[in-house]
Amino acid sequence: MLDLHGIDNVVLEARSRDYVEHRQRAGLIEQATVNFLAELGVDERLRREGLVHGGIELRFDGRGHRIAMDELTGGRTVTIYAQTEIVKDLIAARLQRGGPLLFDTEALALGDIDGERPRVRACGSEGEFDLECELIAACDGFHGIGRPGMPPALLRSAGHSYPYAWLGILAEAPPSCDELIYCHSDRGFALHSMRSPEVSRLYLQVAPDARIEDWSDQRIWEELHLRLAQDGWSLTEGPVLEKGITPMRSFVAWPMRHGRLFLAGDAAHIVPPTGAKGLNLAAWDVHILGEAILASFEQGNDSLLDAYSDTCLCRVWRAQDFSYWMTTMLHAEPEDPGGYSRRLQLARLAYVCSSESAARSLAENYVGIERI
């Protein structure tokens, strides 16, 4: 966005190009994110290869129920396109324009974020160097130096951790469904997603301390069959191309700005993966930040920069609530004396699938609420 407006900028990437282009992440893109990528001119492959979905299935008690997202939201949809493919497209666009994108270059420390010329100390293949600039966008994830670079006395945070994790696989198997299946079962949650007409993406709820070595491909398929079981429906297996475990956490730190340091994406907030809001929230933050930087640099108007944190946090908290709600509706609680949580979940699911207004609430959050 800055490149398109002729504003000099440097991107520091701690990892190698190969690493970031192959890291498997979620792949559910909200319409607002698609529109943003279109604005940047990096939507060509996404339009060609992305799978547009107008609904999802909620499966519980061994039966499926369709939520018609498009009908409930005036025609809005989501697109299935892997985050790692967006990363490839953004890198290609950046390299084509020639702006600096330094791989294997780690940001080590921030300096003078209260002053006119904040600094980043970084280490790349040629050793350490200082980068002086006008503004720093810390898009460096939960474990980066951006958030710890905020004054500790000003930064607040709150969060929640869940007693489960997700085990995800990428399988060379045609998807066994046209739309995503979010499945509640007494054995735990399962999600059937996809990447293409030939590749399925599947997830299983596992214990938070589960080890990938304990989950053979055969055990994963057996568990998927048991959880997703429905009369007249079967799951197609195929070679497992990739597998990994994702922790589940909710977290928000605020404010998202101090002085000339701006936090974006996972540097400031984490959602559990259910509903795939992480990438979409990050894209929203950088869109808001990009517009604010342009207003400041091109028109001398800092009001959007001043509003950045509050503007982002409205949507962040909406997504926090939705992700928590989806997660706790669908995952088996390991401690559930008398089965109270399980009964509440089934009551919520039955309500969402029988009341149009309850379904609409799910649908509008799922496709993404833009302005709150």
Ligand code: DHB
């Ligand atoms: C995917 C991941 C999610 O967390 C989700 O809710 C839907 C889809 C995915 O990776 O395809």
